[in-house]
Amino acid sequence: MDIMSGYAIVKEAAGLIKVIKEARDEQVIRQAAGDLSAKITDLQLLNAEVSGLLQSERQITMELKAEKAKIEMFTVKSVNYDLYTTEGGATVYRSKKGPDLPIAHHYLCAHCYDNYKISILQPRVDNLKSYGFFVHYCPECKNDYMMNKVPPLPDIKYVGNNDPW
Structure with a gap:
């Protein structure tokens, strides 16, 4: 999944919440609630994926900062x-x-x-x-x-x- 599909899921979930609030038919409400539950699960999976990507980016940033410090220290010594x-x-x-x-x-x-x-x-x-x-x-x-x-x-x-x- 990507971020754009996450936005689409949120939009669909908002639509389902509106259906649940406005519906008078119990069957429509149950169907919308089930669909809403599936959308929430999709959002949780997307959130986990984004969290993993964020952690990877933080790790890469730390490694790059350490490499930069190593090169800067080397530059000072190498003169x-x-x-x-x-x-x-x-x-x-x-x-x-x-x-x-x-x-x-x-x-x-x-x-x-x-x-x-x-x-x-x-x-x-x-x-x-x-x-x-x-x-x-x-x-x-x-x-x-x-x-x-x-x-x-x-x-x-x-x-x-x-x-x-």
Whole structure:
């Protein structure tokens, strides 16, 4: 049912009430009362449907307000980051360093950043396939990012015979 059919039902119910008030025949009154009862049931069903729609709209409004607040908070935080390409060729967001910021640079996951999330990349210590780069991962989406080159190891000098074992 829609709102227009609700108006039609109300109009029909008003007509039935008029018939009941003006009728002198008991059969006509009973018929009109039965029809009026059916119209009242239809109106109750329509009212329940409209109430459900109203509740759905309220829920959507609350969700949109929460999403808007999330985006606004992200916008405030995101001004402190710039797009950055690492030595490993990964694109991340890097914190801006200013004279009033005592902390070192940190990096954000580009995937999460694009989804309005601030997720600081963490060093991965269990990854042996780094291809010569330190690897950081996103704790939120689990993406890996090749960051800086691993510095070469210093030469090891053996004393005595050249057999290390």
